[in-house]
Amino acid sequence: MRALTRKLEDERRDHRKHTAELRKALEAAHGENLELRRRLARYEPD
Known part of the structure; x- marks a missing residue:
């Protein structure tokens, strides 16, 4: 259970980092x- 919780936390952190990078781009x-x-x-002519 702890391993799964840790993995989920890592994936959420990576997702937030990736999302921030995409927003900046x-x-x-x-x-x-x-x-x-x-x-x-x-x-351009008006």
Whole structure:
């Protein structure tokens, strides 16, 4: 039982770490997307 509890705790910790990494990457991608849209808007005719 203890081994299973420990394994679950480890997996939950790894999942939280992975989720945080993905969120950080998503934020960076959103920022890049915004910057590219702004650049594109400067070159597109209205």
